[in-house]
Amino acid sequence: MTNPVNKISIRHLDKHYGAGARRTQALHNINLDIAAGEFITLVGASGCGKSTLLRTLGGLEEYSIGSLACNGRPVDGPGPDRAMVFQSYSLYPWLTVMENIRFCRKLHFHRDNTTSADVEQASGRSDALLALMGLSHVKHAYPAELSGGMQQRVAIARALMVRPDVLLMDEPFGALDAQTREVMHDLMRYLYLLEKTTVVFVTHDVEEAIYLGQRVVVMAPRPGRIDSVFDVPFGPDRHQDLKLAPEFTELKRRILDRIRETSGMKTDLEQLKKLTEHQHGN
Ligand SMILES: Nc1ncnc2c1ncn2[C@@H]1O[C@H](COP(=O)(O)OP(=O)(O)OP(=O)(O)O)[C@@H](O)[C@H]1O
Numbered sequence: 001m002t003n004p005v006n007k008i009s010i011r012h013l014d015k016h017y018g019a020g021a022r023r024t025q026a027l028h029n030i031n032l033d034i035a036a037g038e039f040i041t042l043v044g045a046s047g048c049g050k051s052t053l054l055r056t057l058g059g060l061e062e063y064s065i066g067s068l069a070c071n072g073r074p075v076d077g078p079g080p081d082r083a084m085v086f087q088s089y090s091l092y093p094w095l096t097v098m099e100n101i102r103f104c105r106k107l108h109f110h111r112d113n114t115t116s117a118d119v120e121q122a123s124g125r126s127d128a129l130l131a132l133m134g135l136s137h138v139k140h141a142y143p144a145e146l147s148g149g150m151q152q153r154v155a156i157a158r159a160l161m162v163r164p165d166v167l168l169m170d171e172p173f174g175a176l177d178a179q180t181r182e183v184m185h186d187l188m189r190y191l192y193l194l195e196k197t198t199v200v201f202v203t204h205d206v207e208e209a210i211y212l213g214q215r216v217v218v219m220a221p222r223p224g225r226i227d228s229v230f231d232v233p234f235g236p237d238r239h240q241d242l243k244l245a246p247e248f249t250e251l252k253r254r255i256l257d258r259i260r261e262t263s264g265m266k267t268d269l270e271q272l273k274k275l276t277e278h279q280h281g282n
Pocket of ligand 1: 018044046048050
């Protein structure tokens with residue numbers, strides 16, 4: 001049974017790639033409810049299925065077993081209720097910033113009966129998003145003329161343009177330098193509180209996961225599964241110095257411990273140590 005207050009309900013979800021000897025069980029028995037307006041972050045060792053889960057939520061991947069619902073409706077493909085932002089900026093290089101932001105909306109209009117009021121409303125929204133993202137002064141620039149941080153702000157503005165119910169973000173700040181990431185974190189928190197969107201955010205950076213999220217979901221590999229879920233005990237008003245607070249560093253340590261424990265790397269290192277000791281013994 002799906003709970004009506006859940007924006008997303010995932011039940012016993014399994015997903016595999018390939019067949020026969022090449023079959024990989026990417027996700028196994030994923031169960032997760034995400035409430036409307038919640039900010040969930042997904043972390044875990046490489047290959048634990050974070051991107052696969054996000055892409056499945058986006059309707060870009062089919063799943064083998066289980067159920068997945070958004071707003072109580074089964075997810076069977078991409079939809080305007082779920083917008084995605086990827087690590088690579090994925091902007092159209094031949095369109096300006098403004099055109100990139102309005103592009104998806106245009107596609108949407110082609111499908112519906114568009115009125116001039118709709119177009120006006122869309123123009124108002126794109127102008128507002130440009131201002132919010134600090135991009136008004138570059139609205140006629142092309143993506144290649146912008147820094148990585150600016151390009152990613154355009155990608156986020158474009159995703160928000162259609163007022164998605166759910167924003168799915170796959171390591172969106174992974175390619176940015178540390179300082180730009182901090183700026184983006186605060187911008188992301190601000191946008192989230194303003195737009196009240198439900199966000200599912202994949203990252204390798206545990207500090208980023210805690211600073212942004214309300215719950216941090218730790219996934220484990222082989223097969224990809226949910227290992228543990230940590231509640232983030234901080235309110236909506238967050239500032240960079242929160243990262244230095246003892247509760248923050250303690251939570252970070254506990255999450256990192258789980259990731260190390262489940263990644264298998266610890267065991268690999270122990271085996272390597274034993275092997276080296278054995279070789280030195282001979
Ligand atoms: N298109 C694909 N075809 C076959 N196997 C795939 C495909 N995409 C992912 N996999 C496999 O599925 C598993 C989960 O991969 P996924 O990329 O979802 O993990 P991830 O946690 O996002 O990894 P990373 O943190 O390294 O980005 C891995 O074993 C991966 O090799």
